[in-house]
Amino acid sequence: MADFLTKETILDTAEQVLRRFGPEKTSVVDVARALNVSHGTIYRHFSSKAALREAVAERWLHSISEPLKADFAQGGSSAERLRLWFEMLINIKHTLVQKDPELFSMYTTLVQESGEVVHDHIEELIKQIIPIIEEGIANNEFKSSDATKTATGVFLATARFHHPALAMEWASPSINQEFDIVWNVILSGIVK
Amino acid sequence: MADFLTKETILDTAEQVLRRFGPEKTSVVDVARALNVSHGTIYRHFSSKAALREAVAERWLHSISEPLKADFAQGGSSAERLRLWFEMLINIKHTLVQKDPELFSMYTTLVQESGEVVHDHIEELIKQIIPIIEEGIANNEFKSSDATKTATGVFLATARFHHPALAMEWASPSINQEFDIVWNVILSGIVK
Numbered sequence: 001m002a003d004f005l006t007k008e009t010i011l012d013t014a015e016q017v018l019r020r021f022g023p024e025k026t027s028v029v030d031v032a033r034a035l036n037v038s039h040g041t042i043y044r045h046f047s048s049k050a051a052l053r054e055a056v057a058e059r060w061l062h063s064i065s066e067p068l069k070a071d072f073a074q075g076g077s078s079a080e081r082l083r084l085w086f087e088m089l090i091n092i093k094h095t096l097v098q099k100d101p102e103l104f105s106m107y108t109t110l111v112q113e114s115g116e117v118v119h120d121h122i123e124e125l126i127k128q129i130i131p132i133i134e135e136g137i138a139n140n141e142f143k144s145s146d147a148t149k150t151a152t153g154v155f156l157a158t159a160r161f162h163h164p165a166l167a168m169e170w171a172s173p174s175i176n177q178e179f180d181i182v183w184n185v186i187l188s189g190i191v192k
Numbered sequence: 193m194a195d196f197l198t199k200e201t202i203l204d205t206a207e208q209v210l211r212r213f214g215p216e217k218t219s220v221v222d223v224a225r226a227l228n229v230s231h232g233t234i235y236r237h238f239s240s241k242a243a244l245r246e247a248v249a250e251r252w253l254h255s256i257s258e259p260l261k262a263d264f265a266q267g268g269s270s271a272e273r274l275r276l277w278f279e280m281l282i283n284i285k286h287t288l289v290q291k292d293p294e295l296f297s298m299y300t301t302l303v304q305e306s307g308e309v310v311h312d313h314i315e316e317l318i319k320q321i322i323p324i325i326e327e328g329i330a331n332n333e334f335k336s337s338d339a340t341k342t343a344t345g346v347f348l349a350t351a352r353f354h355h356p357a358l359a360m361e362w363a364s365p366s367i368n369q370e371f372d373i374v375w376n377v378i379l380s381g382i383v384k
Binding site for chain 2: 079112133136140141142143144149150152153154156157158159160163165166168178181182184185186187188189190191192
């Protein structure tokens with residue numbers, strides 16, 4: 001088996017083992033044992049336990065950010081495109097929790113311990129909405145003079161709906177209504 | 193001692209016991225033992241373990257919401273008063289984490305399990321900012337037509353800075369800058 005061992009296979013197995021034992025108790029030896037290889041074989045692909053855990057976290061975050069890259073909602077206004085991007089992000093996350101709450105919770109713990117990986121993920125997400133805001137500024141729909149700041153502001157102001165540490169509240173029956181209320185404030189602000 | 197046992201004394205002791213054993217493992221008997229009384233004595237004040245836990249959670253949340261009632265920032269604009277209210281809320285929470293992270297974490301767990309108590313607490317906080325927004329509408333500073341919705345929107349859009357489940361991120365060196373960015377979006381929105 002060791003000869004055909006790919007990074008993907010190791011990550012698949014690591015995910016299962018992490019889920020069974022929890023991020024605190026999983027060792028490289030546990031993953032090697034589940035694959036029936038020596039831990040040296042794992043270390044040829046991942047230099048440390050931390051590197052393996054980070055790779056698992058990274059792959060998961062990538063599965064969230066990748067589908068959002070699609071150039072959807074062409075033809076709509078910039079405000080509509082921006083809202084659709086957030087609805088898709090929120091939908092991806094809420095679906096992950098609903099489908100497998102335990103796995104989501106394991107990943108939330110894992111990801112919170114991988115500071116740099118999370119930072120890159122958030123940067124990647126914000127980078128995806130910057131062009132939508134720039135387009136809105138160019139077509140005179142948005143008033144922002146700094147698209148990066150605006151993108152960051154909108155991302156942070158919607159944290160309640162996509163930050164994994166708040167997942168236990170997403171099942172609330174009023175969550176969609178709350179998103180509408182927040183989105184209204186984000187779009188038009190409160191001052192005259 | 194039992195004769196002089198007040199609710200406050202029981203709550204003080206319950207807090208210490210909850211902290212030592214954790215919310216999952218603490219029983220009414222543990223609290224009674226720490227006070228050197230029978231568990232019947234505790235039940236005379238609190239009808240159940242759940243009622244005792246909720247009372248502890250409620251007292252803690254009250255210690256957060258009570259100081260915010262002060263009529264501060266008189267004379268400022270409504271926008272300034274609103275921002276000051278949020279700065280005070282955030283300051284109270286961040287100080288609690290810094291002073292005693294373990295106690296804060298215990299309370300976060302406890303509070304998350306007391307759904308109704310949290311609901312009342314959030315309603316109480318939102319109620320405090322409604323008059324500031326109403327005043328802003330009356331003096332033509334704010335454009336909202338529904339002060340309750342606006343108050344809810346602003347409260348939810350700032351969750352990143354005051355939701356206890358996100359406390360691990362409050363020590364970030366960029367947290368104040370992030371608040372400024374979000375506040376700017378909340379005040380003036382993004383559309384022209």
